[in-house]
Every structure is written in structure tokens, then in C-alpha cells.
Amino acid sequence: MRLSRRTGTLSALFMAAAFALTGCASGGGTAEAGGDAAADGLTTIRIQNNHTAGRDMIYRLEPDGRGERIQLGSIAAGQTQTFSQPVPAGAYWIVAGSDAGDVRSDRMNLQGPSEISWVMGANRLTVRRR
Numbered sequence: 208m209r210l211s212r213r214t215g216t217l218s219a220l221f222m223a224a225a226f227a228l229t230g231c232a233s234g235g236g237t238a239e240a241g242g243d244a245a246a247d248g249l250t251t252i253r254i255q256n257n258h259t260a261g262r263d264m265i266y267r268l269e270p271d272g273r274g275e276r277i278q279l280g281s282i283a284a285g286q287t288q289t290f291s292q293p294v295p296a297g298a299y300w301i302v303a304g305s306d307a308g309d310v311r312s313d314r315m316n317l318q319g320p321s322e323i324s325w326v327m328g329a330n331r332l333t334v335r336r337r
Contacts, residue, residue, distance in 0.1 A: 250294040250321045254301065256282040257328035258310060264303040266290075271298035271314060294321075301325050301332075 256264055266279040274297060279290045294317055301312040301323070312325050313332045324333045 249291040251291050252323045253289040255287040255326045262305040264305045267302050268299045269302045
């Protein structure tokens with residue numbers, strides 16, 4: 208089935224709105240959270256959106272296998288943002304979605320509150336447990 212460019216754009220806008228509403232309804236990630244996230248049992252995820260596509264992207268943590276996706280939020284092209292979320296132990300990818308498709312980080316294993324940093328342009332992922 209072939210979709211027109213307009214239908215694809217509308218679908219992307221609808222998807223972005225759905226992600227935004229999901230984040231709001233569930234408490235979502237908080238950008239540049241204050242306080243000590245480790246003391247709260249939260250994982251901090253710092254993402255630099257310097258991907259070569261130069262697009263605004265919507266981010267989520269996607270589990271390897273069972274589990275629910277964790278919506279993080281959106282980051283404008285060329286910007287960096289930090290989110291704090293409770294993340295259950297397990298294996299995950301960070302997935303960035305745009306109307307051009309998805310970009311996925313390397314796989315990571317989390318065993319508790321951690322600090323994650325992903326520089327998209329270099330595809331450099333670092334994970335440090337607190």
C-alpha cells in the first residue's frame with residue numbers, strides 16, 4: 208500500500224502528539240531534573256541530538272524482549288536534554304523516532320539506577336551505574 212507524502216506527514220504528527228500525551232499522562236521524563244536522581248532510584252538519560260539527519264526526534268527506551276517502552280520526550284535538532292526516569296533492570300536500546308524513521312543506540316544492560324549518555328552523531332553510548 209502506498210501512502211501519500213501528506214498522509215505520512217499527518218501520521219508522523221499524530222504519532223508525535225500521541226507520544227507527548229503518553230508522557231504527560233504517565234508523568235513522563237523530566238528534563239534537566241534537579242536534586243539527586245540516584246537517591247530517588249531514578250536513571251538519568253542524557254541525549255545529544257546531533258544526528259546527521261538534523262531532525263527533531265522523539266525518544267524512548269525500548270526493552271529487549273518483554274516489558275513496556277518508556278517514553279522520554281522530544282529533543283530539537285542540535286540540542287541536548289537530560290531525562291530522569293525509574294527504569295526496571297534489564298536490557299534496553301534508546302530509540303529516536305522521526306518522520307524519516309527510527310535510529311537505535313547500542314544495546315545496554317541496566318542493573319539499577321544509572322547514568323546514561325548517548326551522543327547520536329558519533330553513536331557513542333556510555334552507561335555508568337550509580
